[in-house]
Each structure stands twice: as structure tokens, then as C-alpha cells.
Amino acid sequence: MKMEIQPVDPEFVRVWSRVKSAPAAGASAPESPPNQPGAEWGEFLTGKIRCELQRGRDYRLLGLAAPARGSAERAKKLAAAWFFCSGERFSLHPQGKPGRYPNLGEAIRQLYQGEGRSEEDYRRAAQLCREAELQQVFTACAQLCQATRQALWETVERTWR
Secondary structure, three states, X not given: OOOOOOOOOXXXXXXXXXXXXXXXXXXXXXXXXXXXXXXXXXXXXXXXXXXXXHHHHHHHHHOOHHHHHHHHHHHHHHHHHHHHHHOOOOOOOXXXXXOOOOOHHHHHHHHHHHHHHHHHHHHHHHHHOOOHXXXXXXXXXXXXXXXXXXXXXXXXXXXXX
């Protein structure tokens, strides 16, 4: 039975297409150097770090402290995983421009949906990854996304009372 997964995050799609096109087991596939476990997850990790930094910046600009902390924590976990996979430090300073939203309600709605998509991506990555350390990082990030979504939900409930 073949399982078909439909990724939603652009960074995940890029990595997923590489995983799907990789040679089958038993074929002569180039192996990661022994000192770089999880090297095939490099693009996914760097894309997700950038995404978390951007979302954290948006949360801070909107004055949403709890979601900003969750996003910063995910970025730190992913940056640590990136370091152990690549040996390089990832700068945890947002590089792009902050998101533009027509109003606070739309910003919260879009960020809430983005947290849901990221949670799905992290859960899929945890299922697909063979390295236990990366599985733990991806699972922790998925749980943090879930907590951040809950914080956003509570923010909306408080403002409508």
C-alpha cells in the first residue's frame, strides 16, 4: 500500500520532492558523511528557521508576547538541529520585511492558519525522519505550534468578551 502525503509548506514541498526522487533502498545512493546526521533535512531546517523568525517578528510587532516566545523557541530548537547537521551557526535575526496585514483580526487569522500548516509539516517530518534527535526536535516544534495556536485562540476569545 502506497501512502501519499500532500505537504502544504513550500519549504517542506522542496525537501519532500527530493526525498521522493531519491534512489530506492539498495541503490547506490550517496550517503551523508558520518559526522553529519540528517544532512538531507538541511533545506527543510533552514526554511523553517526563516519561517519561525518571520512569524516571531510579526508576533512581536502585533504585541502578541506568548506566540512570539513560542516561535522564538522553535527557531532556537531548529537552529540547534541545523548546527548539529551542518556544523554551521544559523543567524537568528529575521532577514525579511515584517508581514503586512490589513488589520489585527486578519493578522491573527493568517498567523493561526500558518501555525496549523507548520504543525502538520513538523508532524510529517517527524514521521519521515530516521534520526531520533531530529524526530524529537520536529515533535517538540509541532507541540509548540499547537500551544501557539491555543494562545492565539485565547487572545481572540479575550478580545471578544
